[in-house]
Amino acid sequence: MSPTGTQSPRYSRILGTGSFLPADRVTNQDLAQRLAADGIETSDEWIVERTGIRARHFAVPEQASSDLALPASQAALEAAGIAAEELDLIIVATSTPDMVFPSTACLLQKKLGVHGCAAFDVQAVCSGFVYALSVADAMIKSGAANKALVVGAEVFSRILDFKDRTTCVLFGDGAGAVVLGASAEPGILATELHADARHTDILCTPGTVAGGQVVGSPFLKMDGQAVFKLAVGVLEKVARSVLEKAGKTDADIDWLIPHQANIRIMQGTAKKLKMDLNKLIVTVDEHGNTSAASVPLALDAAVRSGRVQRGDLVMLEGVGGGFTWGAALLNY
Template sequence: MSATASDFARAAAPARWSKIVGTGSFLPERVVSNDQLARDLAERGIETSDQWIVERTGIRQRHLAEKGVTSSELGFEACVRALADAGVDASEVDLIIVATSTPDFVFPSTACLIQAKLGASNAAAFDVQAVCSGFVYALTTADSFIQAGRAKCALVIGTEVFSRILDWNDRGTCVLFGDGAGAVVLRASNEPGVLSAKLHSDGSQMKILCAAGNVAYGEVTGDPFLRMEGQAVFKQAVTVLDKVAREVCDEANVSLDSVDWLIPHQANVRILNSTARKLGIPLERVVVTVDSHANTSAASVPLALDVARRDGRIQPGQLVMLQGVGGGFTWGAVLARM
């Protein structure tokens, strides 16, 4: 099922490859089942149920951070685990990129906060904001740094505390999201790792998924909560995930049949299943964690990757496709040899 090395030729070969050599993840301790959430929402006069949520989303539970827990705290824990998995010391890291829509502060960046916690004094650090596509955007950026010889060892992190920006009176959104973090260690390599990547955006679609509030003159202006047009997002997501998957395979000169594992953004099980069917990828080769994590935005892809590596599904040498789609509207994919 996996492609051979000859299949990995790019139109123009990079000066060097980047390769994922370690993964890590971290979830808040508090687990909230659909039944518990339904009881909590009932106290607000909002009706929902485990059956209603599962049938529409596939979500059965989510992890929610306690008040005051930040994205940098979750991201730091994921990094510690990723570095240990890779056998890499923080002093070897020369680039840290964090994907998040829920940063600790306006500034400094969440990446700088994590850099300080790690003691990674040799690393440049910055954030990327592409919502649920954020990790794919960050991974592509780190790959470009390594290809260009600007970095040798990067930490790429997706971390979110989306519970901070949810309207708990809006049943259509508050049941969908959870908190968590995932991270990968990306190193320069003489062997094929990241084979291809494609990023896209369409700002004209911003209203279908946004959190349009901001802080100005010491006050919150606009709507500070996440808002989503569910049907529009579903239609757009399935369309663009199908297209971008074919683009990265074409660029890497491999067939979709060669992909061992598809790891899409974990938004909704119906989006995952529809995307897999359009691509002709069997559902047993799709990594699904949305049932236990819900939608963790930029954290969802690295969380799912780490879960599938640690439970033994993803093996060294296998071909993995990582996909993101989210507000902006943004989407992208990375094809990588593990």
């Protein structure tokens, strides 16, 4: 309590980060050879020029999203210095859950060897981690939780059409995680989330399960040009809005960690924010687009490489199918 008897402000901070990539690293050349077997032509040069991607990781058939989430979560817990038993909230952002239900978060909870805490999934596609982080932040600020595990985990290789070179070269599998804890000092300074379903058709996987069969297409569909055009605009706008909420400016940002979809979108956003491209965290070249896992994967890589340090002002951004987008500004 404060000296006046009013309750002191309560915030959430990131206590630790973690990530995990499947062992199978697939280069552009590997993928080109696979597609050539079906008479589909692509090349390392074609992929790099358009996307910045050089490699991605694919899970083996027996690996599900929760299997990737587990080691990422364990690494984040270790970095945070807390035991899984201390968690009172687990949120997993994923568009490729292990099964229809229960949630991947519940399955992860079991694999962590704990029980009793709240656990649920968030589905906002490539914006999923930012959505999940915002929800966890709000729950901690409200007092509904004290320590939260927030994970982005995907096995997008399961929903790719390997006869469509415009989409199958873009995506990869992986998981990233953070542990949030209640704090008297501001950590997550501001968040903002949006969606506009008028743009559903430009990025979707329209299939569903009914009567024991897949109804509709189970493969990812994307209008790349439409996504690009929309993404750069909304990412700049939401970033500026979050900065305004936090009382910060473009110049205050130490690091920009956007959804790792396409190097052109990422660089375009950085330029609109008048940022030096050296402040842009890039992992898309080695990870591809890992959807909800991309932001926490990139954050963990930046932390473990020593680039992101305690006290740095970090902007996280996501944009994806829905159409959804959002940002979170944090004092790491």
